[in-house]
Amino acid sequence: MFIELYHHKGHQCLMFCDTCVEHGEAVQANQFLIVDDDTGAIIDPGGNLAYSELYLGMTRHFPPHQLSAILASHADPDIIASLDRWMTATTAPVYISRVWERFVPHFCKPGKTAGRVIGIPDAGLRIRVGRGELWALPAHFLHAEGNFQFYDPISRILFSGDLGASMGRQVDPRQPVTSLSAHIAAMEGFHRRYMVSNKVLRLWARMVRTLDIAMIVPQHGAPMAGAAVREFIEWVQDLSCGIDLLGDAHYSVPTAAD
Numbered sequence: 696m697f698i699e700l701y702h703h704k705g706h707q708c709l710m711f712c713d714t715c716v717e718h719g720e721a722v723q724a725n726q727f728l729i730v731d732d733d734t735g736a737i738i739d740p741g742g743n744l745a746y747s748e749l750y751l752g753m754t755r756h757f758p759p760h761q762l763s764a765i766l767a768s769h770a771d772p773d774i775i776a777s778l779d780r781w782m783t784a785t786t787a788p789v790y791i792s793r794v795w796e797r798f799v800p801h802f803c804k805p806g807k808t809a810g811r812v813i814g815i816p817d818a819g820l821r822i823r824v825g826r827g828e829l830w831a832l833p834a835h836f837l838h839a840e841g842n843f844q845f846y847d848p849i850s851r852i853l854f855s856g857d858l859g860a861s862m863g864r865q866v867d868p869r870q871p872v873t874s875l876s877a878h879i880a881a882m883e884g885f886h887r888r889y890m891v892s893n894k895v896l897r898l899w900a901r902m903v904r905t906l907d908i909a910m911i912v913p914q915h916g917a918p919m920a921g922a923a924v925r926e927f928i929e930w931v932q933d934l935s936c937g938i939d940l941l942g943d944a945h946y947s948v949p950t951a952a953d
């Protein structure tokens with residue numbers, strides 16, 4: 696089932712979070728459906744594990760041909776591996792970084808994506824969805840080379856992709872976190888390994904401080920709301936991660952055998 700993150704005057708933001716929890720091998724992932732009256736968009740539709748429930752959820756709100764956009768923060772399997780099925784079941788284009796524009800057709804049967812991949816330029820884009828827009832904000836190297844987050848100015852939700860992700864048994868994606876301190880343990884290891892450098896975290900923090908953000912909702916784990924929004928931005932801008940932490944010892948020829 697889904698969680699309603701926002702619902703006002705025909706504009707809804709829905710989160711699907713349990714489509715692959717029961718499959719222990721696969722990391723928990725959230726998918727999002729933005730509904731604006733009789734149309735909408737999906738954000739980070741996920742892999743094949745997530746497809747059926749998200750598709751059913753969408754058809755409860757509008758017919759498949761009225762889906763106006765499939766938005767992908769980057770090209771990882773948990774983001775967009777179901778693309779072939781979405782290309783078959785709808786007529787919507789997929790928006791993804793220009794960096795990945797010619798790579799995503801590999802998820803699909805030949806010809807399936809012809810004329811339907813819209814490359815988002817590095818500087819980002821305001822994408823019309825129904826009466827409103829979703830803003831593709833640059834989030835490059837957080838964590839993929841070409842990476843966008845999607846900000847909804849109506850709900851004031853920032854869909855942050857892998858940034859802000861939380862993992863572990865103690866994390867409940869249905870329960871927004873409003874104070875960060877107890878939540879850091881569920882985020883720290885992931886951010887130190889998957890985010891590329893402190894420099895890009897600081898650039899990102901400077902950009903998002905200009906936005907009015909009610910909620911930061913990552914693609915894994917729990918949404919952050921209330922004081923946790925500001926606390927997350929402050930925490931992450933001071934975090935050392937990725938290449939900040941690497942040295943000679945990390946690039947040695949291995950001696951371990953399988």
Ligand SMILES: [Fe+2]
Nearest residue numbers: 769771838857
């Ligand atoms: Fe990713």
Ligand SMILES: [Fe+2]
Nearest residue numbers: 771773857914
């Ligand atoms: Fe992810």
